Amino acid sequence: MIILILLLLLLSSSSSNVFVFVCGETWEPSWSRGAAKEAEKVAAIECSGHGRAYLDGLILNGHNQPLCECNTCYGGPNCSLFLSNCSADAESGDPYFLEPFWMGRAGSSGILVSGWHRMGYTYSDGSLMSEMLVKGIKKLHQLVGNAIITNASFIIFGSGATQLLNAAVYAFSPNSSLDSPAKVVTTAPCYPVYRTQTQFFNSRDNRYEGDTSIWKQNASRVNATFIEFVTSPNNPDGKLTKQILNGSNVKTIHDLAYYWPHFTAIPSPADEDLLIFTISKLTGHAGTRFGWAIIKDEGVYQRMSSYLNLNTIGVSREAQLRALKLLDVVLEAYAWVKCEREEDGNCYEILKAAKIEGREGSLYSAEDRYVRLSLIKTQDDFDILINYLTKLVHQE
């Protein structure tokens, strides 16, 4: 039977904003009371569904609580005013579409940061990166199946993918002035930051050299390292792409910010030399400034580490703590379902017959009695899933 597992699934994944008060609960907050109360007070500020208030929101003279920050085209003290002469904002990539997901998981996704949390520069192993977060990232990729991480892989954190892009360009550039500067190339249409960043930091070790197509025929004959940016799915057109240049002198940086099941189909796990991901596209937390790279070569990892150390002494420990909590929630949200009836040896086929597309356990080196269901999708997707699961249980 899959009934028990289903119940767990329904409980852990309910995205309605219901908070259960446990009457028998004897625990009372002590020193955390003030922070908890403050956060709930701010969260309760009504902004008419067209805005939100934040802990660190602007407080004007004469007020004692943060102001509502309204969505584009809404105004007024509680965002109820529709501004009719306003333009649609389709310029910025703020990922607010995932906000309801997090509001629905208020109880499991908040963190209380004490005043003395991680004041030092390093974690207990002397590094600038949370070992727990490295573990969480490995587990996530294994479950999602969008990147291969082996025991020999290296993981490094950046203040968003943005910082990692330039760190990777540095790491692939020659470190001797005797060598020609590396040639950084991109394929149109592409995310403009690859070019602007390389030109802006203007390193003697590399130079932006235009579109990949110019070098397609002769890259391997040029006496210089090429650094090719490959974005898949591509920004802005969403296409899955591959590297274009070939040759032992070509290094690739795979920007896989959108390579998640809620943006694209995942035909196979990525396995290239340097993969870059970011939490802003995975969970929608662009403001956290947290990204990571998966690297095969230890030398490249060491050079990127040096860049991160000298640029910002690693990533904010608060950002790492938040990312850890968010990944924990995402990992719970992915459901790992087991069919427990003896005759249900292939759970994938049973769910498929009930119109539920999952992923076979064998893809995760588990029995076919297991299936992974992805739950970080829209509310509609989730409702459809629950509908079919309920039907399946009733049939049984």
Next chain:
Amino acid sequence: MIILILLLLLLSSSSSNVFVFVCGETWEPSWSRGAAKEAEKVAAIECSGHGRAYLDGLILNGHNQPLCECNTCYGGPNCSLFLSNCSADAESGDPYFLEPFWMGRAGSSGILVSGWHRMGYTYSDGSLMSEMLVKGIKKLHQLVGNAIITNASFIIFGSGATQLLNAAVYAFSPNSSLDSPAKVVTTAPCYPVYRTQTQFFNSRDNRYEGDTSIWKQNASRVNATFIEFVTSPNNPDGKLTKQILNGSNVKTIHDLAYYWPHFTAIPSPADEDLLIFTISKLTGHAGTRFGWAIIKDEGVYQRMSSYLNLNTIGVSREAQLRALKLLDVVLEAYAWVKCEREEDGNCYEILKAAKIEGREGSLYSAEDRYVRLSLIKTQDDFDILINYLTKLVHQE
């Protein structure tokens, strides 16, 4: 009388770890309960006074709570084991000496970050910086008296002072390849990062050119921009220093990380063109990676902004939220004392006679009936202050 004010002072500044439970308090945590409970549970883990447990501490298989992270030379599951063959760690600059200050202010210094806190890239004014935090920084400098900020000043945030150092070097370098690269110089003994960072990022726009002394006589005759790092108090020797080179082609970056009353006397507020501060030395939160610069010239500010945007898209919003809360506590900790008896027109002299050195209100454009007392010092300093204040009140 100053009795009432003293009571306030004692209440707000008590650094003993006492948590008051208010019996008549009817508020109960709802969705914040889990996060609050988790934080208190971790804080309650006993590490024998020689270590601490963190929310994101390592959890081994078979355990359900984070492990103690022990101080240097201590080990064992609860850090009670003194490792006799261990060397003193005087290499890193982890500012744990301020940890008891924050543990004593547990109730006022914690923050509860909801799962949907500031997911977007920008604040409501479209910027990457919290306006509330800018206000807090201005207020702090005004109260401390270590930097002049006018209405024409610009403030910018960095992921620690580290990121701002290189952003400032960029901003002062020529932005045309027709000009010679700027010459970056330092005065020995000095913080090594100025040199290593400039050499590492290896920009075509600047180059590290050694010790300031080499250029002292002829900087103004050289056809290039000089960028001189001035560190005051100096790291490593603690001396207050001034710029050495002169000429219209000399730009200075004043690293004032230690220019706070708990490290040095403040002879006068700094008023140079570009001042850099960091929370790691002010409050001890090195791991937060938060620093700021105060800039006079708008063009320099714009160039530093571009650097910050292209490098990391600003500073982690969690780091900014934490910094805001920590500054709030620091601002309370500074005591602004008023002598209320009519005959006590000069409060500074009255306190001085009672062996309490404060700062005259006139330095803050207030009456001399006010004095500012600095409270972010050691527990010993605080005890001495309370002792003399108590004597003074009894005399009255």
